[in-house]
Amino acid sequence: MNPGNFYTMITNIQKLRDANPALAEQLRQYVFPIVGCCQTVHQDMGPYLNEYMYQEALSICFEEAGFIGKNCIKEYYFTTHFHNRRISHPHKVDFLVNEKVLIECKAISHLGSEQRQQLWNYMRLSGIRVGILYNFAPINDECEKYYYDPEQQAIFMF
Numbered sequence: 727m728n729p730g731n732f733y734t735m736i737t738n739i740q741k742l743r744d745a746n747p748a749l750a751e752q753l754r755q756y757v758f759p760i761v762g763c764c765q766t767v768h769q770d771m772g773p774y775l776n777e778y779m780y781q782e783a784l785s786i787c788f789e790e791a792g793f794i795g796k797n798c799i800k801e802y803y804f805t806t807h808f809h810n811r812r813i814s815h816p817h818k819v820d821f822l823v824n825e826k827v828l829i830e831c832k833a834i835s836h837l838g839s840e841q842r843q844q845l846w847n848y849m850r851l852s853g854i855r856v857g858i859l860y861n862f863a864p865i866n867d868e869c870e871k872y873y874y875d876p877e878q879q880a881i882f883m884f
Contacts, residue, residue: 742873742882750884753856753873760823761869763787764860768867777833780862781820784831788823798823806851819848827856833863837870846881849874 742750767783781800788798802822806813821829830845841859849857849872861868873882 739872740880740882742884745882749873750882753871753884757827757856757858757871759791760793760827760829760858761860761871763791763793764829764858764862764869765867768862771862773863773865773867775833775862777831777862780833781831784821784829788821793823796825802828804852817848817851819845819852822854826854827858828852828854829858829860832859832861834861835864837861837868842870842872845872846874849881850876 742753763784764787767780767787771780771783785798785800788794799822800820802819803816804819805816819828820831821827823829828845828848830841830848832841834841837859841861845857845859849855853876855874855876857872857874859868859870859872871884873884874880875882
């Protein structure tokens with residue numbers, strides 16, 4: 727895919743429930759226990775801590791919830807290609823759960839376009855279609871869930 731097309735596409739994020747309500751509901755149900763672990767960490771740890779503390783606590787919570795071993799990879803590394811050649815520098819996302827969901831953890835005042843773009847690029851480059859961007863730092867945690875459809879070259883919020 728031409729990256730220019732991708733950057734044009736992401737300026738107009740659509741709601742998945744408008745495009746495909748059944749898929750939106752299926753994805754919401756699928757990520758429910760994953761988001762529940764994130765909420766537990768935020769509730770128990772509280773706001774304003776270091777991102778790495780939240781990641782470690784989330785790793786523990788995932789283990790307690792049964793997401794262990796190959797079902798949950800902390801610091802998932804992947805590589806990408808350019809002109810059919812592998813780029814040796816790996817990318818790292820905070821978690822890969824069930825080989826289908828990328829989770830990018832943040833501990834900042836508010837989520838912005840840079841954090842969203844980072845997750846969307848990871849989704850696009852890894853081929854993983856579902857991504858969760860979770861911000862633990864504010865008093866009211868922030869959770870954004872996205873679905874990437876490579877056929878439509880579209881990012882959907884769900």
